[in-house]
Amino acid sequence: MREFTELTSIYVTETFIQEHPLAFLYISQPNCSVCHALLPKIKELMTTYPEIALGHLSTTTVEEVAGRFSIFTVPVLLLFVEGKEYIREARIVHIDILDQKIQRIYKNVVGP
Numbered sequence: 001m002r003e004f005t006e007l008t009s010i011y012v013t014e015t016f017i018q019e020h021p022l023a024f025l026y027i028s029q030p031n032c033s034v035c036h037a038l039l040p041k042i043k044e045l046m047t048t049y050p051e052i053a054l055g056h057l058s059t060t061t062v063e064e065v066a067g068r069f070s071i072f073t074v075p076v077l078l079l080f081v082e083g084k085e086y087i088r089e090a091r092i093v094h095i096d097i098l099d100q101k102i103q104r105i106y107k108n109v110v111g112p
Contacts, residue, residue: 001043004056010064013057017080020053022109027057027065027076034091035075041095042077049102051110052079081109 004026007013017023026042028035046054057065059074069078071090079087079102087101 001040002046002050002054003043004054007055007057007062009062010068013055013062013065013068016053016055018083020080021082022049022052022106023055023080024052025055025057025069025076025078025080027059027069027071027074027078029059029074032074038075038093042093045095045099045102048099049106052102052106079105081105 005016007016007025013025017025024046026039028039046052059065059071065071069076073091075091075093077087077089077093077098078085086105087098089098
């Protein structure tokens with residue numbers, strides 16, 4: 001399984017998104033059971049996409065993340081391509097549908 005980079009501020013997060021052509025953010029809270037249950041599944045899924053940089057933010061550590069990314073619930077999964085948001089999934093995430101969405105984008109950016 002792949003590990004996520006802990007992002008500790010909005011500045012670090014913005015830099016992370018800008019420095020990686022493909023950047024994936026997993027936004028959660030420590031007391032969220034859905035967040036904890038979903039994370040291992042996302043880590044496993046991301047082994048298929050080695051070119052995607054993985055970042056994790058906690059809304060309790062980086063409180064301004066909610067305003068910056070218009071987040072009203074957790075977990076939130078965001079995929080950025082060249083700094084632009086392409087995928088947003090929140091709360092109940094269907095892994096197979098998410099995989100299909102990522103696969104389409106990944107093939108266009110990285111190639112087959």
